[in-house]
Amino acid sequence: MHAFLSPYYVVIIPLVVLLLVRIIKFIIFYFRHGRSLTYTFSHGMTYGHMPSVHSALMISLVTSVGHYDGLNSGAFAIALVMAILTIDDATRLRVYMGEHSRYINMLIDKTNATEEDYPRLKERMGHKPLEALAGGILGFVLTIILINIL
Secondary structure (H helix, E strand, C coil): CHHHHHHHHHHHHHHHHHHHHHHHHHHHHHHHCCCCHHHHHHHHCCCCCCCCHHHHHHHHHHHHHHHHHCCCCHHHHHHHHHHHHHHHHHHHHHHHHHHHHHHHHHHHHHCCCCCCCCCCCCCCCCCCHHHHHHHHHHHHHHHHHHHHHC
16 A cells, blocks of 8 residues: 555645644634634634644645655745745735725724625634744644654
């Protein structure tokens, strides 16, 4: 089985890390927000919050590609650039989008518009730098562990 899957470890490992970090994120959100499964499922599995799954996935991919294909490979360079773009998007662009949503929601509230006409926009879309850092560290550590296990 290992011989059959080993050529695919470069992508399997980041996908396993993605799943593990989503589970960790779910657990953290559950305990931080009143231990409500309903609230956690409706709010905790969306964008934002601790840790950043985007950062974990991308750092895992960079680490995995670096290990299996080498740090001098074109695949590593592409993975690194994509990680930078993805993490930058998660920590800056989506934060700005959330701020815009907050202002739009505030304007809708002030005009007494109905939520049927103007549904509330999600205000928490991006990640704080610490959330991205935690995701990146988790992605790296879990990837190293999985590489050593496999």
